Amino acid sequence: MNDTRRAVLERLAEGPVPGPDVADDLGVSRNAVWKHVEGLRGSGFDIESSDDGYALEGIPEYGGPAVEFGLDAPFSVEYHDAVGSTNDRARELAAEGAEDVVVLADEQTGSRGRLDRAWSAPSGGVWASLVLRPDLPPAHVPALTLAAAVATTDAAREAGVPAEIKWPNDVLVGTEGDRGGRKLAGILTEMEGEADRVSWVVVGIGVNANIPVDDLPEGATSLREEVGEVDRRVFVQRLLERFDDLRGDPESAVEAWRERSATLGQRVRVERADGEVVGEAVDVAFPGSLVVETDEGRVRVHAGDCEHLRPV
Incomplete structure (x- = not known):
């Protein structure tokens, strides 16, 4: 939605x-106002016309203009x-120079998770990929994950x-009482840049929102399963607003992560490319490394698959 259309809607x-008043306020023609009104109607906004002028009576349930x-x-x-994949489309936009664009979909037909694992993304979920150009060194990008x-956790808690x-x-x-918990959402971050500069970052967020649990893989859950149908428009808005608050202060994002962690204090096994690390997860260090207390001392894990273990 361009700035003029957004201003007309507001x-x-x-x-x-009255349409002429809108035109005068925004410095556009009356015909331009009419075209924007028709465009908004085409996007699902319920706009009534009367002798008193235009009035917004309802907004779409979901979609780009609604969010x-x-x-x-x-x-x-x-x-x-x-x-096919919001991350794939977001990478295309990033290559074209886009910034602060969210690719949002009701359904993904070719989605994937970490390590190219299959990811179920049926209709009713929140599948979003954010195109960012952060002023961060590449080493600090994990803080955005x-x-x-x-942001996803806080939006879920608000729901x-x-x-x-x-x-x-x-x-x-x-x-x-459950070592793994039921998976509600996952995040996949991709980046392009040089040794000292980030060109772009794509943060993909997948949330099982209004999806029946029978349509999800074993071990997964959804917002619908936990609390019933949610307003996806509001959910996405809260998620994006919270992320926007955090991205400008990566260290505060890490601190907020600690406060919402299910991993810290747990006995864990982390599978890395060069072997496994087993011990107690005691901290997360900026920009996102897991600190594990092992029998041989503390180890910082920068990447890997983490499994919560039963206490010894």
């Missing part, structure tokens, strides 16, 4: 307001009913789901 939300309306964060949204996990984070990028429900 004026109609205060309506009823952008009332969003208190500087993102534009490209929405798809279905797309943690920020996304915090009534007691979510927690398993290092580094899984959002879980029901970790107490």
